[in-house]
Structure formats: structure tokens, C-alpha cells
Amino acid sequence: MKTRDRIIQASKELFNEQGERNVTTNHIASHLGISPGNLYYHFKNKQQIIFDIYLEYEKQVDQQLQVPLDRPLIINDKLIYLQVIFQGLWDYRFLHRDLQHLLDIDEDLHKRYNDFFKRCLAQVHSIYSGLRDSKIIDATDQELRSLGLNTWILVTSWFGFMHTNLLVEEGQEESRELLNAGIYQIFALERPFLTDEYRDPVSNMVFKLGESLDNVISLK
Amino acid sequence: MKTRDRIIQASKELFNEQGERNVTTNHIASHLGISPGNLYYHFKNKQQIIFDIYLEYEKQVDQQLQVPLDRPLIINDKLIYLQVIFQGLWDYRFLHRDLQHLLDIDEDLHKRYNDFFKRCLAQVHSIYSGLRDSKIIDATDQELRSLGLNTWILVTSWFGFMHTNLLVEEGQEESRELLNAGIYQIFALERPFLTDEYRDPVSNMVFKLGESLDNVISLK
DNA sequence: ACATTATTAGAGTGAATACTCTAAAGGTCA
DNA sequence: TGACCTTTAGAGTATTCACTCTAATAATGT
Numbered sequence: 440m441k442t443r444d445r446i447i448q449a450s451k452e453l454f455n456e457q458g459e460r461n462v463t464t465n466h467i468a469s470h471l472g473i474s475p476g477n478l479y480y481h482f483k484n485k486q487q488i489i490f491d492i493y494l495e496y497e498k499q500v501d502q503q504l505q506v507p508l509d510r511p512l513i514i515n516d517k518l519i520y521l522q523v524i525f526q527g528l529w530d531y532r533f534l535h536r537d538l539q540h541l542l543d544i545d546e547d548l549h550k551r552y553n554d555f556f557k558r559c560l561a562q563v564h565s566i567y568s569g570l571r572d573s574k575i576i577d578a579t580d581q582e583l584r585s586l587g588l589n590t591w592i593l594v595t596s597w598f599g600f601m602h603t604n605l606l607v608e609e610g611q612e613e614s615r616e617l618l619n620a621g622i623y624q625i626f627a628l629e630r631p632f633l634t635d636e637y638r639d640p641v642s643n644m645v646f647k648l649g650e651s652l653d654n655v656i657s658l659k
Numbered sequence: 660m661k662t663r664d665r666i667i668q669a670s671k672e673l674f675n676e677q678g679e680r681n682v683t684t685n686h687i688a689s690h691l692g693i694s695p696g697n698l699y700y701h702f703k704n705k706q707q708i709i710f711d712i713y714l715e716y717e718k719q720v721d722q723q724l725q726v727p728l729d730r731p732l733i734i735n736d737k738l739i740y741l742q743v744i745f746q747g748l749w750d751y752r753f754l755h756r757d758l759q760h761l762l763d764i765d766e767d768l769h770k771r772y773n774d775f776f777k778r779c780l781a782q783v784h785s786i787y788s789g790l791r792d793s794k795i796i797d798a799t800d801q802e803l804r805s806l807g808l809n810t811w812i813l814v815t816s817w818f819g820f821m822h823t824n825l826l827v828e829e830g831q832e833e834s835r836e837l838l839n840a841g842i843y844q845i846f847a848l849e850r851p852f853l854t855d856e857y858r859d860p861v862s863n864m865v866f867k868l869g870e871s872l873d874n875v876i877s878l879k
Numbered sequence: 880a881c882a883t884t885a886t887t888a889g890a891g892t893g894a895a896t897a898c899t900c901t902a903a904a905g906g907t908c909a
Numbered sequence: 910t911g912a913c914c915t916t917t918a919g920a921g922t923a924t925t926c927a928c929t930c931t932a933a934t935a936a937t938g939t
Contacts, residue, residue: 442916460680460760463896474918479898481916536759538823540680549826556824560876585847585869588876592844593809596816603758604776606769624812627805631851649805656780656808662886683926694888699928701886 443481445471447495450488454533459489459541486545493541493548496531497555503527504562512569514641517629520566521622524594529618532598556591563587576632589628597621605655616651623649663701665691667715670708674753679709679761706765713761713768716751717775723747724782732789734861737849740786741842744814749838752818776811783807796852809848817841825875836871843869 440448449471453462464485468478482488503523506512528535542549567583570576578586601617626645633641660668669691673682684705688698702708723743726732748755762769787803790796798806821837846865853861 458760458763464898465896474920475898476900476919477917485897539756539819540678542823543678553824553826557876582847582850584873585844588872589809589813589844589848592813592816592820596812596819599759599816600812603762604773606773624805624809627802628809628848630802652808653804656777684928685926694890695928696889696930697887705927 442473442477446478446481446488447491451492451531451533454489454492455531459533459537464488486548489541490545490548492531493534493552496527496534497551499527500524500555500559504559504566506562506565506569511573512566512575513573514570514575514637514644517566517570517575518622518644521594521625525597525618525621528594528598529614535595536599536602560587560591563590574634575637576629577634578632582632586628586632590625593625593628594621597624613651617655619648620652623652662691662693662697666698666701666708667711671712671751671753674709674712675751679753679757684708706768709761710765710768712751713754713772716747716754717771719747720744720775720779724779724786726782726785726789731793732786732795733793734790734795734857734864737786737790737795738842738864741814741845745817745838745841748814748818749834755815756819756822780807780811783810794854795857796849797854798852802852806848806852810845813845813848814841817844833871837875839868840872840875843872 446467450462450467453467453470464478465475467488468475471478482491503520507516534541538552542552564583564587567576567578567587571578571583597618598621601614601621605617623645626641627649630638630642666687670682670687673687673690684698685695687708688695691698702711723740727736754761758772762772784803784807787796787798787807791798791803817838818841821834821841825837843865846861847869850858850862
């Protein structure tokens with residue numbers, strides 16, 4: 440792999456594991472066994488590394504939120520949307536973790552992220568509209584708007600919530616379960632809008648996703 | 660005012676305005692016109708300042724979430740809960756802004772915050788139960804649990820969302836309106852569970868709170 | 880008045896950190 | 910081979926920051 444790509448990948452991993460604040464450019468370089476000079480040959484500064492990682496993420500999400508044009512949405516689509524989005528959220532979790540700071544120090548990034556947010560919100564709305572067209576949910580436009588916004592906030596805040604409020608180590612198994620719990624919480628948000636024929640089947644489908652959450656919250 | 664209290668107050672303000680990461684102990688001292696030595700006479704380190712500010716916040720919220728024992732809950736209680744909680748969130752907004760980092764560097768704070776979170780969640784549940792007893796909302800226990808959790812996440816993430824996703828300056832007027840928009844979003848979460856006699860009156864009551872949000876999101 | 884304690888000033892320090900600079904090494908193509 | 914461009918090493922630097930140390934000053938009690 441090219442040095443530049445190795446830097447991006449290593450940075451992403453280190454940022455995710457330790458938080459952007461705790462990872463210096465020297466750390467990244469020595470982690471890769473290269474010199475700081477080398478790193479700065481490929482990137483103007485730390486911000487640019489972050490910016491390039493962000494571009495990767497943005498591109499991925501833009502693809503993942505596409506609505507199929509050749510067929511109506513089915514309920515399983517919704518589950519898949521959530522699964523891939525949550526996976527992406529996990530793979531780039533440092534971005535949302537330190538988002539406020541990252542946007543504060545980089546005006547270009549802030550503007551770009553803002554456009555991204557609006558695009559996402561529009562896509563989320565399209566998805567919900569599609570589900571309404573398929574008679575899976577029933578809601579007014581206004582309800583869909585606030586539902587979409589709440590979904591966005593919840594989704595982008597989920598790992599932050601997990602990390603701060605649940606004393607969970609970053610071991611894979613428990614984290615993965617709590618990722619599923621995030622999906623469950625989103626379904627809880629939508630549940631009241633499901634049409635009669637879908638309410639119970641969907642509830643049953645996602646029921647088990649929420650169990651791990653109950654354990655963590657009530658026991659400790 | 661005692662020097663110690665002045666340090667706490669100034670720190671809180673500076674942290675809120677600039678983020679904990681961007682405010683050094685030397686900044687705090689020079690902002691108050693005192694020496695660093697003086698600051699460190701009153702506080703062991705920066706963490707302890709943060710910890711003490713947190714204690715203030717925790718105490719305040721614990722009081723605000725009390726459920727009245729001598730009377731049933733009415734719908735206006737819910738609005739007041741949200742208003743005081745959001746105001747507190749604003750007054751201590753740096754806490755949630757940098758929460759992940761603050762908890763990472765201070766294990767005691769993390770444990771304490773965890774207990775606090777569980778206490779809050781229980782209180783939120785009590786409030787929703789009270790509203791159910793008053794026939795204002797209708798929902799199963801499980802629905803109340805996930806509703807309560809979603810409320811918590813939404814409330815604690817609201818200012819972060821505002822700051823990152825809406826290009827809003829910290830001028831008072833617009834921020835205050837968007838604080839109200841946060842309240843509107845919470846009501847949107849609860850709306851499906853309102854009983855028939857409350858659904859329309861409540862919707863009308865909070866309708867105007869959401870308008871500013873529509874403007875910000877759709878226009879820019 | 881005097882001893883004792885609480886508070887404050889302010890210079891200073893060691894560690895960290897983002898980034899620079901120079902020169903060397905490697906690759907490519909005539 | 911040799912000229913030229915790309916990539917890399919690694920020592921170094923300027924700055925920042927949390928925190929320390931010593932000594933001076935105020936406050937308090939007897």
C-alpha cells in the first residue's frame with residue numbers, strides 16, 4: 440500500500456482507539472515506522488489527514504443512503520440501512536466523538552459537513568417517505584420531518600452515549616451487542632408510526648436487539 | 660466572592676464559551692487577574708476544577724427532576740421539566756460537549772457520572788409513569804423505557820447537534836430559539852403516546868417552538 | 880504586638896507537540 | 910551512466926501548557 444494510504448488508515452485506527460486529541464502526528468509516524476518528515480511530505484498538517492478521512496466517510500454514507508429507484512422499499516431495507524450506517528459510524532467513530540472540535544478548527548470542514556448533514560437529512564426523509572409509500576409507516580409530513588431529525592441525532596450520538604453512559608470496554612462482543620441496541624432504539628422511535636399490519640412483526644423482529652441494553656442499564 | 664468560587668465560575672464560563680480543550684489554567688488565572696500559583700493553591704489540578712463544576716451541575720439536575728409527591732403530574736409540568744433541564748444543559752454545556760474526554764481522563768468522574776445517568780433515567784421513567792397515571796400518555800412499560808432513553812440521548816445531545824449541524828453563532832436570540840426547538844423535538848418523540856384528549860392541545864402548544872428549526876434547516 | 884496560618888504573586892520548568900529543514904536514498908528514463 | 914524527480918530519515922525548533930517553588934503579604938487569634 441502507498442505510504443499516503445497507510446497514513447490515512449493508521450490515523451483512522453489510532454484516532455478511533457484513542458481519540459483524535461490523544462494521537463499526535465509523531466505517534467502516527469512512529470506507529471507506522473516512518474519519520475515525521477515523511478508524514479508531512481504527504482500531508483500538509485494534521486487537519487488534512489482528518490479532512491481526507493472525513494471525505495472517505497462522507498462518500499461511503501452518501502452511497503449507503505441511496506433509495507432504490509426500481510422498486511418500492513420493504514421493511515428489511517430499513518434494517519439494512521441501519522446496520523450499514525451503524526457500522527460506518529463505528530468505523531469512523533472518532534469523527535463524531537470529536538466533531539465539535541474538528542469543525543471548530545476547520546472552517547472548510549464545517550461547511551462541508553453542513554452540506555453533508557442536509558443531504559443526509561433529505562435522504563432520511565426520502566427513505567421514510569418510501570416506507571410510507573409502501574404502507575409500512577403512516578405519518579404526516581411534519582411527523583416525518585421531526586422523526587427524521589430525531590433519527591439523525593440519535594444515530595450520530597449513539598456511540599458517544601454508549602461510551603459515556605455505559606461502562607463498556609471496547610471489547611468486540613459487548614460493543615457489537617450494544618450497536619444492535621442502537622438499532623433497537625431507532626426502531627422504538629419509529630414504532631408508533633408503523634401501520635397495524637407491520638407493528639407486531641417488526642417489534643418481534645427487533646425485540647432481541649434491545650435485550651443487551653436492558654442488562655447493561657439495570658444491572659450495574 | 661471567595662477566590663475559589665470565582666475560579667469555578669470563570670472556568671465554567673470560559674469552558675462553555677471556548678471548550679475545555681481550549682482553556683488553560685493560565686487563561687483562567689489571567690482572566691481573573693490572579694496568578695497561576697493562586698489558582699493551584701485552591702485546586703489540585705484542572706481536573707478538580709472540572710469535577711467541582713460537575714458536582715454543581717449534578718446537584719442542580721437531581722433537584723430539577725424530582726416528581727411532586729402531593730399531586731398528580733399535569734401537562735405543564737412536562738414543559739417546565741424540559742425548560743429547566745435545557746437551561747441547565749446550556750449553562751454547563753461544555754460538560755456534554757467534551758464529556759467523552761472528561762470521563763476518559765478521570766475515572767472517579769466517570770463512575771460518578773454513571774450513577775448520575777442511572778438516577779436520571781429512573782427519574783425520567785418516574786415522570787413518564789406519572790404522566791401515564793394522569794392519563795396524559797398511554798404506553799407500555801417497555802415503550803416508556805425506550806422512550807425515556809431516547810429522551811435522555813436527545814436532550815444531552817441537543818446542543819452538540821445545534822453547534823455542529825446548524826451554522827448558528829452563539830448570539831443569544833437565535834440560540835434561545837433553537838433551545839426551544841430542542842423542546843419541540845422531545846415533544847415530537849412523545850407525541851404518538853399522548854392520549855386522544857391531549858394530542859391536539861399539546862401539539863398546538865408546542866407547535867411554534869419548532870418553527871425556528873424549519874427555517875434554519877431548510878434555508879441555508 | 881506577635882506568632883501562626885491562609886492567601887497570593889510570579890518566575891520558572893519539564894514535557895509534549897505540531898511542524899520544519901537539510902540531506903540522503905531510491906526510482907525513472909534518456 | 911547521469912540527470913532529475915520523488916520519497917524518506919531524523920534531528921531540531923518554537924510554542925504551549927499543566928503545574929511547582931519560593932517568598933511575600935494579608936488575615937486571624939491571643
